[in-house]
Amino acid sequence: MKLILLSITSLLFSASVVAQGNLHHQSSQYEWPTDPQVKEKLESWRDQKFGMIIHWGVYAVPGMIESWALCSEDWITRDSTSDYGEFKKWYWGLSKQFNPVKFSPDQWASAADAAGMKYLVFTTKHHDGFAMFDTKQSDYSIAKGPFASNPKADVAKYVFEAFRNKGMMIGAYFSKPDWHSENYWWPMYATPNRNNNYDIRKFPWRWEAFKKYTHNQIDELMSNYGKVDILWLDGGWVRPLETVNEEVRSWGAAIPEWSQDIDMATIARNARAKQPGLLVVDRTVHGPYENYQTPEQRIPATKLDHPWESCITLGAAWGYVPNEKYKSTSQVVHTLVEIVAKGGSLLLGVGPTAEGLLQEEAIARLKEIGQWLNKNGKAIYGTRTMDHYAEGDLFFTKAKDGSASYAIQLIKGEEIPATISWTTNLPGKAGIRELQTGKKLKYKVLGNQVTVELPASLRKELGTTPALALVF
Structure with missing residues (x-):
């Protein structure tokens, strides 16, 4: 079974390239923040222009699409003879193999610095629920598996420190959905799509338990990891039902009849009590908790007057995949220039290997980008449209x-x-x-x-x- 599963990861990856374009459409609405500290932080963030987003988790072990292979939607391709239950067991079991003994956050931060990047967004937890920090809410984390005895087992702490030491703004990516949690995907039911798999109206106690779990994990990140500038929340389908307008319905993702309201007002209030001025980026959910917008793998057709960033991969995948083909230096520089001229920032995605290193080709490409910015950065950093x-x-x-x-x-x-x-x-x-x-x-x-x-x-x-x- 394992060999079959590994053989289909390339198919899963190729499906993701198409599907990711359908995952995070961008709302046409934007609401400016009113908190003076948030406004000040947002203005500072708009000066940075260029950042790095790092996807790293158990999916690096086989080098496959991040999390999405677990999701039963029609764009996911699996071997027709495979068993979904066995597949999930195999995927969850990757945590027992994930032992990144060469983990080098200093290598990552140095590569980002050489590229001229000014801020970081690190995946503390993707949709599969595997925490890249020492959470007390779950045993499904990097700090509880074979890497637990390593001095750097609390991975997020050392990633944030390395990038903070380079003078960069720090962003914590966090997935609102958690497919490993029994209070999101209840084993009593099948898991047909990305949404929670039970009617919250019938089982409100279970959703309340999931909300408490989510709030507690975010509280850990805001309390135990030094200064954090951005809380970058992914999984925009976890949202109040009243925010699902016709525009959202046109995106094509399945929408349940009940509200997956995670109580963003409380999350933002509690997070900012510990991190004053924190930027909250509740992706695709228009309103007061999406302090900047995040079009994915694309550049808007025209300039936008509100804050935004395009999150785009250096290669074709967000996480590590073998034999990755990276974009050329010219392509990345051209992308950066167009984005900045249109009022945005570029968040460039790279994925470390299962051992914990960036690939040398990625490091070389980042250095070349930085060489151009070192000479021409005045036309990029701190500019406006x-x-x-x-x-x-x-x-x-x-x-x-x-x-x-x-x-x-x-x-x-x-x-x-x-x-x-x-x-x-x-x-x-x-x-x-x-x-x-x-x-x-x-x-x-x-x-x-x-x-x-x-x-x-x-x-x-x-x-x-x-x-x-x-x-x-």
């Missing part, structure tokens, strides 16, 4: 204090063009400089069109680059 934010492959940003504007030309081929032209955003008396070298450039303005000359000597000096930034 311009009304005229894009023109073809040319994107515009401006310093938050209005002291400078930037034009960032994406380079799609090997050669930097001899001229760059745009309309509307006209230069001031200071003229135009190439950001990396600081060299002043000649330009002409005819009507509302600017044409900038890039001399051959400058193009040679810059060499091959994913994008070229001008400041004016």
